[in-house]
Amino acid sequence: MEIVQRLDAPEISRSASGVVPAKLSPEYREVVDESVALLHQTKALLRQIDTAAPLSALQVQRSTRTLWANWRSVWSDAAQCLREIAGDDAHFRAAKNYTESQLTAELLAAPLWRQAYTKPLGYPGDFQVMNYIYQGNALGDTPFAQAAHALGVQIGEFVVRRKDLMRQAIAEVVARRGGSEASVIASLGAGPAQEIVELVQRDECGSNPLTVILVDQDSSAMRCAGQKLATANAARRHVAPVHIELRHVSVLRLLREVDPAEFLTRPDMIYSAGLFDYFSDRTCRVLAGRLYDALRPGGVLLLGNMKAGTDMIWPLEMIADWSLNYRTADNILSWADAMRGGEIALRTDATGYDYLLSVRKP
Numbered sequence: 001m002e003i004v005q006r007l008d009a010p011e012i013s014r015s016a017s018g019v020v021p022a023k024l025s026p027e028y029r030e031v032v033d034e035s036v037a038l039l040h041q042t043k044a045l046l047r048q049i050d051t052a053a054p055l056s057a058l059q060v061q062r063s064t065r066t067l068w069a070n071w072r073s074v075w076s077d078a079a080q081c082l083r084e085i086a087g088d089d090a091h092f093r094a095a096k097n098y099t100e101s102q103l104t105a106e107l108l109a110a111p112l113w114r115q116a117y118t119k120p121l122g123y124p125g126d127f128q129v130m131n132y133i134y135q136g137n138a139l140g141d142t143p144f145a146q147a148a149h150a151l152g153v154q155i156g157e158f159v160v161r162r163k164d165l166m167r168q169a170i171a172e173v174v175a176r177r178g179g180s181e182a183s184v185i186a187s188l189g190a191g192p193a194q195e196i197v198e199l200v201q202r203d204e205c206g207s208n209p210l211t212v213i214l215v216d217q218d219s220s221a222m223r224c225a226g227q228k229l230a231t232a233n234a235a236r237r238h239v240a241p242v243h244i245e246l247r248h249v250s251v252l253r254l255l256r257e258v259d260p261a262e263f264l265t266r267p268d269m270i271y272s273a274g275l276f277d278y279f280s281d282r283t284c285r286v287l288a289g290r291l292y293d294a295l296r297p298g299g300v301l302l303l304g305n306m307k308a309g310t311d312m313i314w315p316l317e318m319i320a321d322w323s324l325n326y327r328t329a330d331n332i333l334s335w336a337d338a339m340r341g342g343e344i345a346l347r348t349d350a351t352g353y354d355y356l357l358s359v360r361k362p
């Protein structure tokens, strides 16, 4: 993953002076200007709200609903314009610069957009961004910041749906495990491990002892997951706690020098959501193959990747400068080419933005 450090440049210099890149299409410019106007309208409306008034939260909610309804329409137009310029690098770059200077600059008041765009931990999509989406509440210093934050949460709904699918798949694997042997589940690029937190909170951990191995390159993500899981475990006083192992290491080490079977102790399941999207095709294929080999017989590999051709590129790439590799079904299915005898399935999450490849080992 490319490490991007933007701590020194959290604000974007606006080009409201009218300097418009020569390559920018009038249609795309119009869509960006329209979305900025929507935000200005919302800001003007919310400026009249007295935050100390008991009904202010309700008013923010109402304005957020209106903003969302209008946003969906400009989003769809923006995605259409982007499809038309996708093959033209100079045009795409001009569109991205214009979006960041005009639209992103407006949204940076909201904690979610600010964290996603400024990347204070040096990489996009950190655990704090994920936590904001999972928590779902409208955070921010002003009513407008709260509405803009809530807009980001709405856009990120696919993250919540994907997490639910992961949690259900883990619950199925641990429920199926017979005998009294411990189940081992491993998450790569675990972030805040919200699906495991909820699995524990919902008591869906199966009847056998359960070990969960969480792997992440970010020590602050590991600390966050560890604390949440300690709290969730402590609340289940009547049953044995889920055993949590935190491994602060890059998953890329599993490509060569580290044997996933040893490192992950022959797990029943290995899953990864929101990580393969950052890797090249070759890395995905090689890594997926090595992870599959590391599973015990009957084990399940579950890998997520953002779907190609959707409109998600506008909010992520163009507004939040959050670059991912969006992939086709064929591309993702090709990761499983060498997985002999595996039972393969490809699903999408409920929002249709994310593919989930699952392969069960015979």
Ligand SMILES: C[S@@+](CC[C@H](N)C(=O)[O-])C[C@H]1O[C@@H](n2cnc3c(N)ncnc32)[C@H](O)[C@@H]1O
Residues within 6 Å of the ligand: 001, 124, 125, 126, 127, 130, 163, 188, 189, 190, 191, 192, 193, 194, 215, 216, 217, 218, 221, 249, 250, 251, 252, 272, 273, 274, 275, 278
């Ligand atoms: C978008 S978040 C997804 C987190 C979690 N899976 C979820 O869905 O909520 C990506 C996570 O992958 C981690 N990550 C990125 N590159 C990594 C690598 N090479 N090795 C291990 N973790 C990595 C990041 O630190 C971050 O916590």
